Amino acid sequence: MHKPIKSFVKRQRQLGATKQKIFDEMWSKHGLDLTSSQISSKKIFGHSQPLTLEIGFGNGETLFYLAQEHPEHDFIGIEVYRPGIAHLLSLLKAQPLDNIMVYNEDAVVILSQCISDKSLDRVLILFPDPWPKKRHHKRRLIQPEFITTLQHKLKPNGILHIVTDWENYAEHIDAVLKDHSNFSIPKSSDTNPLIQQRPIITKFEHRGQKKGHKIFERLFINR
Numbered sequence: 001m002h003k004p005i006k007s008f009v010k011r012q013r014q015l016g017a018t019k020q021k022i023f024d025e026m027w028s029k030h031g032l033d034l035t036s037s038q039i040s041s042k043k044i045f046g047h048s049q050p051l052t053l054e055i056g057f058g059n060g061e062t063l064f065y066l067a068q069e070h071p072e073h074d075f076i077g078i079e080v081y082r083p084g085i086a087h088l089l090s091l092l093k094a095q096p097l098d099n100i101m102v103y104n105e106d107a108v109v110i111l112s113q114c115i116s117d118k119s120l121d122r123v124l125i126l127f128p129d130p131w132p133k134k135r136h137h138k139r140r141l142i143q144p145e146f147i148t149t150l151q152h153k154l155k156p157n158g159i160l161h162i163v164t165d166w167e168n169y170a171e172h173i174d175a176v177l178k179d180h181s182n183f184s185i186p187k188s189s190d191t192n193p194l195i196q197q198r199p200i201i202t203k204f205e206h207r208g209q210k211k212g213h214k215i216f217e218r219l220f221i222n223r
């Protein structure tokens with residue numbers, strides 16, 4: 001059987017003893033495990049509020065900020081990089097929030113196995129790995145099949161928000177989404193409150209800015 005191409009390379013390093021202790025303690029409150037069954041907001045949060053999914057959240061600064069600012073919303077994050085998850089969990093240890101849950105798995109697998117259709121109000125993908133070399137473009141997370149999966153998981157009028165600092169990736173995103181008739185660019189008459197500017201600069205955005213990169217924001221609405 002052929003192995004699916006991954007959008008990441010596992011760069012696991014050991015957490016120090018203190019971080020590992022916080023990780024274990026906070027994972028028991030905020031961690032979700034890969035199961036073959038689909039999750040429901042009611043089961044994991046105890047209620048059902050508008051739900052945002054952030055894929056590849058890095059250090060989790062945006063997820064934490066949004067969850068703190070919007071207790072009336074719920075947030076699920078997916079990240080394969082454990083030190084990034086450890087960072088988010090340490091923020092949650094310092095300031096407890098009950099509207100964030102996270103997966104430490106490949107988003108492609110979580111979406112297909114654990115996320116129900118029409119369950120998400122918004123998907124955020126901020127600065128996905130650009131894989132700039134042409135021979136690596138196949139590793140980019142944004143691919144036609146992946147966008148079709150996201151469309152199924154979003155509710156009607158749900159928002160897909162992708163940001164990159166690589167012009168060539170922005171062009172790739174535009175090309176993939178152009179072929180996807182269910183997604184369109186929001187109009188000024190679209191009143192979904194989740195169409196909004198991002199609140200904070202992420203780690204990778206900061207890196208891009210330091211290199212003088214332009215930032216390409218892409219917002220799509222699921223029709």
Ligand SMILES: C[S@@+](CC[C@H](N)C(=O)[O-])C[C@H]1O[C@@H](n2cnc3c(N)ncnc32)[C@H](O)[C@@H]1O
Binds near residue numbers: 127
């Ligand atoms: C360039 S970093 C951006 C991190 C963060 N969003 C930021 O703006 O600082 C991309 C992140 O996506 C994660 N990632 C890549 N492919 C993934 C996948 N298939 N599932 C979950 N996370 C993934 C990587 O581990 C990495 O942390």
